[in-house]
Amino acid sequence: MLPFSSDGQAKKTANLHDLNEPLINHAEGQLFLNEAFQIIVEEVLCKGTDIKQKVCEWKEPEELAHLLDLQLRETGEPQCRLLERVRDVAKYSVKTSHPRFFNQQFGGVDYHALGGRFLTEALNTNLFTYEVAPVFVLMEKEVLRGLRQLVGWTEGDGIFCPGGSTSNMYAMNLARYRLFPEVKSQGLWRLPRLAIFTSPESHYSVQKGAAFMGIGTDNVILVKVDDGGHMSPEDLDEKIQFAKSQGLVPFHVSCTSGTTVQGAFDPLHHIADVCEKHKLWMHVDAAWGGSVLFSKQHRHLMKGVDRANSVAWNPHKMLVAGLQCSVLLLKDTTGLLKQCNSANATYLFQQDKFYDMNLDVGDKSVQCSRKVDCLKLWLMWKAVGSIGLAERVDKAFIHVRYLVEQMKKREGFHLLRDPEFVNVCFWFIPPDLRGKEGNADYWERLSKVAPVIKERMMKQGTMMVGYQPLGNKVNFFRVIVFSPLVTKKDTDFFLDEIERLGNDL
Amino acid sequence: MLPFSSDGQAKKTANLHDLNEPLINHAEGQLFLNEAFQIIVEEVLCKGTDIKQKVCEWKEPEELAHLLDLQLRETGEPQCRLLERVRDVAKYSVKTSHPRFFNQQFGGVDYHALGGRFLTEALNTNLFTYEVAPVFVLMEKEVLRGLRQLVGWTEGDGIFCPGGSTSNMYAMNLARYRLFPEVKSQGLWRLPRLAIFTSPESHYSVQKGAAFMGIGTDNVILVKVDDGGHMSPEDLDEKIQFAKSQGLVPFHVSCTSGTTVQGAFDPLHHIADVCEKHKLWMHVDAAWGGSVLFSKQHRHLMKGVDRANSVAWNPHKMLVAGLQCSVLLLKDTTGLLKQCNSANATYLFQQDKFYDMNLDVGDKSVQCSRKVDCLKLWLMWKAVGSIGLAERVDKAFIHVRYLVEQMKKREGFHLLRDPEFVNVCFWFIPPDLRGKEGNADYWERLSKVAPVIKERMMKQGTMMVGYQPLGNKVNFFRVIVFSPLVTKKDTDFFLDEIERLGNDL
Numbered sequence A, B: 001m002l003p004f005s006s007d008g009q010a011k012k013t014a015n016l017h018d019l020n021e022p023l024i025n026h027a028e029g030q031l032f033l034n035e036a037f038q039i040i041v042e043e044v045l046c047k048g049t050d051i052k053q054k055v056c057e058w059k060e061p062e063e064l065a066h067l068l069d070l071q072l073r074e075t076g077e078p079q080c081r082l083l084e085r086v087r088d089v090a091k092y093s094v095k096t097s098h099p100r101f102f103n104q105q106f107g108g109v110d111y112h113a114l115g116g117r118f119l120t121e122a123l124n125t126n127l128f129t130y131e132v133a134p135v136f137v138l139m140e141k142e143v144l145r146g147l148r149q150l151v152g153w154t155e156g157d158g159i160f161c162p163g164g165s166t167s168n169m170y171a172m173n174l175a176r177y178r179l180f181p182e183v184k185s186q187g188l189w190r191l192p193r194l195a196i197f198t199s200p201e202s203h204y205s206v207q208k209g210a211a212f213m214g215i216g217t218d219n220v221i222l223v224k225v226d227d228g229g230h231m232s233p234e235d236l237d238e239k240i241q242f243a244k245s246q247g248l249v250p251f252h253v254s255c256t257s258g259t260t261v262q263g264a265f266d267p268l269h270h271i272a273d274v275c276e277k278h279k280l281w282m283h284v285d286a287a288w289g290g291s292v293l294f295s296k297q298h299r300h301l302m303k304g305v306d307r308a309n310s311v312a313w314n315p316h317k318m319l320v321a322g323l324q325c326s327v328l329l330l331k332d333t334t335g336l337l338k339q340c341n342s343a344n345a346t347y348l349f350q351q352d353k354f355y356d357m358n359l360d361v362g363d364k365s366v367q368c369s370r371k372v373d374c375l376k377l378w379l380m381w382k383a384v385g386s387i388g389l390a391e392r393v394d395k396a397f398i399h400v401r402y403l404v405e406q407m408k409k410r411e412g413f414h415l416l417r418d419p420e421f422v423n424v425c426f427w428f429i430p431p432d433l434r435g436k437e438g439n440a441d442y443w444e445r446l447s448k449v450a451p452v453i454k455e456r457m458m459k460q461g462t463m464m465v466g467y468q469p470l471g472n473k474v475n476f477f478r479v480i481v482f483s484p485l486v487t488k489k490d491t492d493f494f495l496d497e498i499e500r501l502g503n504d505l
């Protein structure tokens, strides 16, 4: 067979049987990577954070699919074409690091975290054994320790999970297992009907978790909230007693520190009293709000958190560690997590290893492969220290205070309430609707304002912010200010832009 | 207050209240990132794949913790110190891309995939809505379509999950929901006891999933396997009938294409017959073996896969896409996945959006934040085409054939059986033990050989390979050959090195 045959098949076969040749060319590959890196810096990190550039380049799905030429084919493409693809993906993606991306609970960029993420990707290992992840087994432990310390626990346990929803599920599973260890082998059939308590403003992952874990969403009992969205400890107590009287077995209370929409912090101390009284597992979903623990000034919002059994916290949100970075922290010191989740697979967790098998943390997880999510947080923390992280939290509150002051000075902005956290919920009232609260169609008309402003903003690409209804409140905007890239210019722009986009409605 | 005060506190306060200044300095940050990138290329990609360098630099945990100085402090560190940290993390981490890392079902490096991973990290978005991930919503769909096509399905559904264990759990949840949709709201209490069927050689995630989802590990019924580790369809049929006679309700069969240890492919056609007869959900865990579907020559191993209801497949394993990259593929066209998992959160999945809400795929997931795992696979696939991916699979089989031939020529290597896939399971019999199979302590002594060789190999850092017992078989090595970086030199070295490390035992 000719090695340089123009016939693909022949060349292929020749290649494959030459076992002296690897299939990857390092020099070529590194050239590509280097050029891709330059494009990333230019498109995503420079242009993508430049306020003179758009936050998003809106395209209709059909057009975008066409532009990207997504189809996967039999044959490969040359490097230059692939580099164009890197550029296109960057170009048409939303710039979540842009200072005017206010859409979500993540955003911004921290270069040390990003460096950690690149290193994580290059090292491509798996957090299950010390054998394959010596550095990261130790590092995860240290980061968990550091975070637990902020909660107020000198001892305990924990694990990084692929997101806060998963962390919340782990907590439910642990609560259930603590009460009924036989659930692991026997399932739920022999057990009484179990009940979870949470507020209607808690994150939807509590519902998803209950469904996934065989508990059922009907058995998630919603506790009343006050106007600010805080769970009522009195109602919690009553609902628990009522559930018991109906033959249910309460086992888990999921409170929230920083609710998704309003940013409310449930009163943890009072809830802890109720949980103690009924001997229930107290979980704090601090996926969003947990970062206040860094701040001397604001950590009072989570007073009582040390009385919880578990805390979920997403450094990928307010701390800008980058997706995914979420932890479950546990007060437990009895090894509950491992007992609950272990399967003792002998191919991975051999019992005759030459090092301490407690370092093989993977069996604490319900995953097998588990991505290394600690390095980015560790490196960022090393770079700015606890003080630097506290400053970011404090500064976010200062920005929010400024934004709220400005809103109050402008006619069209109507706050749902003074914010407790960095979520600012407001209606924009277009001039035509002002002073017409009494009209029969007022709320109906107001509910249509946010979607139209949103559509215009997306199509022009100037900024991004989300809206939603909540309970009996019609569509309102939720602007979240926390990115370390934001300046006054951006919050001022935000207000001007909402007016520009909505004044004619 | 003096802006350049040497008093940290004063400077801090001044800074924080100046809302014109962002907390991140782009120029400094990008300088750091650039230098970190150079270190990554040098340490991880050049040295880390160089056979003259070690696969791992073994340190005892205490020493390593000390070397890394992991502790998190109040104050930050200068850039140069942080760059040293990047180098240290790289230095003491296992080089999973090294051609002599045979330890796991992942390894190797593909530069296009890695470029895609860096881009994913920089773009830092979330696969829940078209709004924040327009490119990736469309791309995920296309990649899922491409993978489904290889299964033999022109239609269907699917989702990227954080690992094969999660994909397997999703399949169980769907099977349960299809049979009893009320499980989502009511939980398992009103339902009969449900039973899952799998082989004892299936991955432990089936057990973990059953525990997590409230089904219980006792209700995972193990079906007999033959010597090669293939599930027996006859025994499956019998076990299902027996379970029914005991009042259990079988609902899910989890077969494996490429078992973790032996690499066995369950006979899908025959199992499909049994599943059809009993109307059970047939799931194929092809996390490990799925990649054979790219190969015209080897795809017969999964004949019948198109008759399954769902397939889990991890491109982060054999295809070298990088962790994490795992999909669940579904034949269903009725929207079961979304019905089963949706919570319709109005803050995220608004119903009055200006674009087609079916593009907001996030509600199909039990996660909320969901990492973008499709880009790396898409870019790699674009780079080498389906033909290139098929070649990698074919070449892996050729390497394995060569390795097995060489083993048969050497006295000390005793195969458990001829491999069906790229897992080669063997005992190394040191000279002292050869021909002594009849001795009473033979197996006992043999069981101690692999752990000692392993310890020596780790401490010298020359290569990595795993061992385990299985059923009544004492500790044996499982060497997996699939990395596109491997050459004959590496497989030859592997054999020599095992002999060198074990000849005196």
Ligand SMILES: Cc1ncc(COP(=O)(O)O)c(C=O)c1O
Pocket (backbone or CB within 6 Å): A105, A162, A163, A164, A165, A166, A202, A203, A205, A256, A258, A259, A260, A285, A286, A287, A288, A314, A326, B367, B368, B369, B370
């Ligand atoms: C309060 C709260 N809990 C949990 C979550 C879920 O976290 P994740 O998106 O990482 O699953 C969120 C995310 O929006 C949240 O706001």
Ligand SMILES: Cc1ncc(COP(=O)(O)O)c(C=O)c1O
Pocket (backbone or CB within 6 Å): A367, A368, A369, A370, B105, B162, B163, B164, B165, B166, B202, B203, B205, B256, B258, B259, B260, B285, B286, B287, B288, B314, B326
């Ligand atoms: C056959 C099989 N299924 C499932 C898994 C689990 O996949 P993951 O590690 O991505 O959770 C593995 C991983 O080793 C496997 O070998």
